[in-house]
Amino acid sequence: MNSPIKCFLIDNDIEDQEIFLLALKKVSPSITCEFADDGPIAIKRFTSDNLFIPDIIFIDMNMPFMNGTECLQEIRKLNHLNAVPIYIYSTFGDPELMDQAKNLGAADFILKPSSFLVLKESLEKLLLSINPGNHYISK
Amino acid sequence: MKFRNTSIEIKLRRVLLLTSSVVLFLTCVAYFTYELITFRDTIRDNLSVQGEIIAANSTAALAFEDKEYAVEVLNALKAEPHIVAACIYDKEGAIFSKFPDSLDDKQFPSKIQKDGYQFTGSHIEGFTPIMQGDSRMGTLYVKSDIKALYARLRLYGLIAFLVITVSFLLAYLFSNFLQKSITKPILDLAGTAKIISAERDYSVRAVRPGDDEVGLLTDAFNQMLDQIQTQNREIIALNQTLEQRIKERTAELEKTNEKLKQQNEFVETIIDSSIDLIAVFDLDLNYLILNKHAEKAYNIKKEALVGKNVLSIFPDIKDSDMLRDLKKALDGEIVHNTNYTLPVLNKYFETYYVPIKDNDNTVRRILMVAHDITAIMEANQNLQLLNEELEKSNQSLEQFAYITSHDLQEPLRKIQIFSEMSENSLDDPAVTKSYLGKINSSAHRLSQLIRAILNYSRLSKSDTHTEEVDLNKILENIKIDLELLIAEKNAVIQSGDLPVVRGIPLQLNQLFFNLLTNSLKFCEKQPFIHISCNILTGKEKELSELHIPGSHFRLSFTDNGIGFEQQYAGKVFDIFQRVHNNVRYSGTGIGLALCKKIVDNHHGKITVTSSPGEGTTFFIYLPCTMISS
Numbered sequence: 001m002n003s004p005i006k007c008f009l010i011d012n013d014i015e016d017q018e019i020f021l022l023a024l025k026k027v028s029p030s031i032t033c034e035f036a037d038d039g040p041i042a043i044k045r046f047t048s049d050n051l052f053i054p055d056i057i058f059i060d061m062n063m064p065f066m067n068g069t070e071c072l073q074e075i076r077k078l079n080h081l082n083a084v085p086i087y088i089y090s091t092f093g094d095p096e097l098m099d100q101a102k103n104l105g106a107a108d109f110i111l112k113p114s115s116f117l118v119l120k121e122s123l124e125k126l127l128l129s130i131n132p133g134n135h136y137i138s139k
Numbered sequence: 140m141k142f143r144n145t146s147i148e149i150k151l152r153r154v155l156l157l158t159s160s161v162v163l164f165l166t167c168v169a170y171f172t173y174e175l176i177t178f179r180d181t182i183r184d185n186l187s188v189q190g191e192i193i194a195a196n197s198t199a200a201l202a203f204e205d206k207e208y209a210v211e212v213l214n215a216l217k218a219e220p221h222i223v224a225a226c227i228y229d230k231e232g233a234i235f236s237k238f239p240d241s242l243d244d245k246q247f248p249s250k251i252q253k254d255g256y257q258f259t260g261s262h263i264e265g266f267t268p269i270m271q272g273d274s275r276m277g278t279l280y281v282k283s284d285i286k287a288l289y290a291r292l293r294l295y296g297l298i299a300f301l302v303i304t305v306s307f308l309l310a311y312l313f314s315n316f317l318q319k320s321i322t323k324p325i326l327d328l329a330g331t332a333k334i335i336s337a338e339r340d341y342s343v344r345a346v347r348p349g350d351d352e353v354g355l356l357t358d359a360f361n362q363m364l365d366q367i368q369t370q371n372r373e374i375i376a377l378n379q380t381l382e383q384r385i386k387e388r389t390a391e392l393e394k395t396n397e398k399l400k401q402q403n404e405f406v407e408t409i410i411d412s413s414i415d416l417i418a419v420f421d422l423d424l425n426y427l428i429l430n431k432h433a434e435k436a437y438n439i440k441k442e443a444l445v446g447k448n449v450l451s452i453f454p455d456i457k458d459s460d461m462l463r464d465l466k467k468a469l470d471g472e473i474v475h476n477t478n479y480t481l482p483v484l485n486k487y488f489e490t491y492y493v494p495i496k497d498n499d500n501t502v503r504r505i506l507m508v509a510h511d512i513t514a515i516m517e518a519n520q521n522l523q524l525l526n527e528e529l530e531k532s533n534q535s536l537e538q539f540a541y542i543t544s545h546d547l548q549e550p551l552r553k554i555q556i557f558s559e560m561s562e563n564s565l566d567d568p569a570v571t572k573s574y575l576g577k578i579n580s581s582a583h584r585l586s587q588l589i590r591a592i593l594n595y596s597r598l599s600k601s602d603t604h605t606e607e608v609d610l611n612k613i614l615e616n617i618k619i620d621l622e623l624l625i626a627e628k629n630a631v632i633q634s635g636d637l638p639v640v641r642g643i644p645l646q647l648n649q650l651f652f653n654l655l656t657n658s659l660k661f662c663e664k665q666p667f668i669h670i671s672c673n674i675l676t677g678k679e680k681e682l683s684e685l686h687i688p689g690s691h692f693r694l695s696f697t698d699n700g701i702g703f704e705q706q707y708a709g710k711v712f713d714i715f716q717r718v719h720n721n722v723r724y725s726g727t728g729i730g731l732a733l734c735k736k737i738v739d740n741h742h743g744k745i746t747v748t749s750s751p752g753e754g755t756t757f758f759i760y761l762p763c764t765m766i767s768s
Contacts, residue, residue: 013549015577019556062545065707091552092545114555116563 005127007033009089010042010071011060016112020058020089023120027127039066043074050080056130057081058110061090061097069101076105085130148322155314156307163306167299174295178288182263183256186283189219190256190267194279197227198269201235201276209236216281223262224282227269235277251278261285324348328357341368416488416509419495424449424465427504436486436511461490468492468505478512487516546728547588550581557581591729598646598736608644610637610651610694614670617651624659630666637672638692640765646737653730654757658698661755669697674763690763691743699754708747741765 005028009020017035024031034054036042042059046052057075061068068088075081085107088098098109110126113119142150193212200209209227216222216238226237226247234244248264256265264282268275331345341364345357410417411431419428426444434441444452449465456462464474474492488509495504561574614634618625625632632655640647658668674692703711712735738745738759749755 015553019553019560022560065704065710091548092541112552114552116556116559119556 004028004030004032005056005131006054007031007056007058008036008042008054009033009058009060010036010039010063010068011058011089012038012063013060016060019116019119023116023123026120027124031127038063039071039074042071046075046078046081053080054084056127057084057086058089059086059106061088061093069097069104072101072104072106087126147325148318151318151322152311152314155318156310159310160303160307163303167303171292171295171299175288175292178291179258179285182283182285182288183258183265186256186263186265186281187267189216189222190265190279190281193225193281194267194269197236197279198271198276201227201229201269202271204235206236210238210240212236213238219283221283221285221287222281223284224280226280228278228280230275230277232278247280251280254278256281258285321353324353324357328353328360332360335364341371414511416507416511418507420449420465420505420507422469422502422504424469424505426452433509464490464492465505465507468494469502470494471496471500471502478516479509486511486513488512547585547592550585550588553581554578554585588729594649595729595733595736598649598733598740605641605643607639608642608647609639610647610672613644613648613651617648617655620652621655621659624656628659628662628666630659630662630668632668632670634670635672637670637694638766640761642741642765643737646740650734650737650759653734654696657730658696658700658755661702662698662700664699667699669695671695671697675760691760692763692766694759694761695756696759697754697756702749702751702753702755704751705749708749711747712745 007024009017011017011020014037021033021035024033034045036045039059059068059071059075063071066074068090072086072088075086086105088101088106088109089112090109091112093101093109093111101109108126110122113122142153193216196215197209197212200206200212213225213227213236216225222238224238224242224246227235228251229235232251234247237244237247251266254266254268256263262282262284264280267279267281269277269279327348328345331343335341335343344361344364347354347357347361410428413430414432415430416433416436417428417430418426418433421427425446425448427446429437429441429444434444437444439452450457450462460476460479464476464479467474471494473494474490476488476490476492479488479490480486489512490507490509493506493508494502495506497503557574557578561571561578564570564574611634614632614637618632624630655668659666672692672694675690679693712731734757735745738761741761743759743761745760746758747755748758
């Protein structure tokens, strides 16, 4: 698995999208990330193209139309994405909400940090843990 | 008066008089009869002798057929005044001579009969043969009256009458005198007995008249009196003892009675002073006892209830817990019902139904004790309402907590990140500047959010002062406030006639403001906004799924804005829920939450129908009671 990592972030906050992309690029410029502004757009993207399978999906919790857990449930219904780890990426998370997300099929719950550096480091760690020895990251 | 009821004195006198009279009368009758018989024989014998004499004297006259002589012989009969007729018949039986001569032949018997004299009615008559030697010359007929007999009998009768009368008088006098020796002691005894029986004086004694039977009777009588007197004394003594005992017993009973009465009154007072409803039923569920409190609660006089069946007084309890519990108690179960609404009183009670049993463990009565818990229940209900409100407010608080930790955190986090990033890019002033701009806008958003939250929290329930609000005026004022925006967007706002309502003016102002701002904001073409009001018909109310009782009116705010998918209609009123991305349609996500809260405060309901690209309509349902005439 030494191809560039493809990420997918669903977040209605454009600024957060920008920060997220900057952090990923800091981890490795080879990492690509696609964004969806809300749940319905993301679902539409996944259902319209079965061959589109990102390496990892992040979902913001607080979104219009469809919140993070609702969106998670919808994606988990899609069989071709079964193997893709999904992370909830939220400003706030109480243990109850975290448990609920994990029960619905989330790999983990990541809090949006108040520091760019912390974000970069936690993303790096996370990507390495799911892709150990990926030379794009480790380089 | 019957004989047996008459006085013994009269009886004795009557006996004496009757006896002597009968004896005398019988004697007289015997004597008289004897006289009658002997005198008749004497008369017949005399007449027979006279006849024979005349017959002997007339033999010659017949023998010589000398009629004159015959008359002469016969005339001798004149000396005998009693002879009324006589005649001589010849051998052939024809009348030869007669006496008196003037008498017609027909007055004599035409045929000669047997010799001898017979009484015929008031006369005595007969035939004597006239004999000469052995040959019969003829026959003499003599007829005499019996006046002599009658005279004699009259005399005898007179004498008998006199004798009887005199004897009777004498007997009466003697009896009067003699009987006294017998009757007096008896009468005295009777008198004494009468006195004793009348006066009940058993000390009186009869005087002993002598040693005869009456004397013995008197003795026996006196003895009996002695016994009676003794017994009387004993009886009186016994009576006195009895009376004493009765008196004592009565006093005792009275005392016990008084005690019981006091006890009863005490129990009754306790039952009556109970604040619980107490009633006792018999096995047929008739009221037996009812305390004052129950009487008051039922608002029926005790007298009207006691003895009546509970079902006949309160037919409504037929299918109620009360009847079921009473029946359970009849089966011997103690029933405790912690919350029971008496259909009779429309109040809440905690009730006990206790079977009252006798020694055989048989249920005899049912005691009902009902404790009025209406106040507690009402307090409970109030508490529940308060609790619900508290829960609501708790939810709001939770939402607030969520807001502060999420929505407020978001801009804050961005400020931190962009500060950090700008710090790292100080060598590139253009980049730093863009980060500083982002920091500024985040800070601006933060302050906007804080203001909105403050607004929301100001809509506290305590601000419930209502006054008359003319919705037309409110709309006009808002139009003036939003003049610039309206002009900028070239918006058209139409409205029908809106009512004057009783409400909280500032809140209603905010409601209109938020809805209009929303319509103006979420619009890409020329905004066209229509506001109208109508009173709901029953069917419309049903369609609106308005589950609040009473009549309502509906305010509609219709626009031609961008709208949203109807499936998100439930979310738009949640606080901090945005159905549009905040880049193009910046907002705090509080406006509609505020609207909902305002409508809630006015006991109404807000709903929305929308279609993307078509427009949105907000419906606000408010109770008609708000409308000022």
